[in-house]
Amino acid sequence: MPLFSILIPCYNIENDLPNAIESVLAQTCSNYEIILVNDGSTDNTFQVMKSYEHYERIKVVDNSPNKGLAATRNAGFKYLTGEYVLFLDGDDTYSPDLLLDIEQFLQRHPNLDIVSFGSGRFCDGKLISDFVHPEHHECVFNGHDFMKLHLKRKLKQHICSFAMKLSLLRKHELWFDEETPVGEDQEFQIKANFHCREIGYLGKMYFKYNVRDTSLMGEPFNRKRLTTLNVFERVYSYLRQRKADKAIIKNLINYSSIEYLSVLNKCIKQGAYEFIDDIRKTDRVVHLNGALGFDKFSLISLVLKTAYRISPSLFIAILKTKNLNRNASR
Structure with missing residues (x-):
């Protein structure tokens, strides 16, 4: 062998x-x-x-x-x-x-x-x-x-x-x-x-x-990219069912939240606005309480999640504006 x-x-x-x-x-x-x-x-x-x-x-x-x-x-x-x-x-x-x-x-x-x-x-x-x-x-x-x-x-x-x-x-x-x-x-x-x-x-x-x-x-943003949003819901359930300790669950929430917001950002960055509503339907992870800490990743997660929670529509509008300004400056 x-x-x-x-x-x-x-x-x-x-x-x-x-x-x-x-x-x-x-x-x-x-x-x-x-x-x-x-x-x-x-x-x-x-x-x-x-x-x-x-x-x-x-x-x-x-x-x-x-x-x-x-x-x-x-x-x-x-x-x-x-x-x-x-x-x-x-x-x-x-x-x-x-x-x-x-x-x-x-x-x-x-x-x-x-x-x-x-x-x-x-x-x-x-x-x-x-x-x-x-x-x-x-x-x-x-x-x-x-x-x-x-x-x-x-x-x-x-x-x-x-x-x-x-x-x-x-x-x-x-x-x-x-x-x-x-x-x-x-x-x-x-x-x-x-x-x-x-x-x-x-x-x-x-x-x-x-x-x-x-x-x-390397493909343009398409519906295939949305499947990654279901991954973290499944992993969250998988770890909860197997009694993973709370620190792992909370760090998973932070990790998943950043991944969710990254998908949203890529969608807007590539001008694929037709997928925004589908992405919004899977935002549960952003509303879960993740790990608190003074490490860079935890702080970034907290800031971005808080901004999104306050107003998802405003958060998306800001991303769209940034994208339009970026394209205009090219």
Whole structure:
């Protein structure tokens, strides 16, 4: 049984996919398998996938017709045999020392349910933002402490920047919601972190997330973006049902409120005013009482939520005015 299973969903990425696969094949640790899952690609992606079939540690799965990212990842779950699973999108890459560093970290801390690590966002090969916390390098947290830091955005975690025990996924029946094209990864992460006893962190940039205009997140604002608003209602209920402690619930409320207001801001910024009423219907989280604190994130959450609560219409009008002024100054 390999130590690691790397699950790579593939959809219309014939030019980028070789870089993703080669970044795994270049690992200095060889104790892994790669699961490539085709999501009904209409270009030569599946042919590229099949060109790697001769590698003993690579499995190629065809999940046609196209069902979306969540369904593609879910379809790959039954092929995983490693002790730990990592997700890697087909247009992103890992640094060659990632798996070895995780393996050595696990040798020192064998009870870790998740190992999270640093990442960076790149556009045309240039770093545009990094999510690395060197002050926490090789730290071990209990699951709840890690969650609090993550929900306060003091410890960033991408869906492709952690390795989790496959047994944890199986035991708690964790899946990606296939009706949620945007935000399903955040739901999966929060649930996974919640069930962990110990989470380790490696504070180096091991994962490169490549921003593409053709990706889902690069699309103009559309109805798909609204599905993320349902994520936090489900996660809130999920944690309440499982008796999560109050600090986690209150930090989740802050986190969710900022995400809600961010969606509203993106909608207005892109002039998609036709979606405002739909967004307003899902604003319950903004009216819940979140965590109070003097950290930056808690204060920002408090200020924005209070402004929205006083007058949602005025809050939206101010965002519209800012957007119009921004466009006029260009």
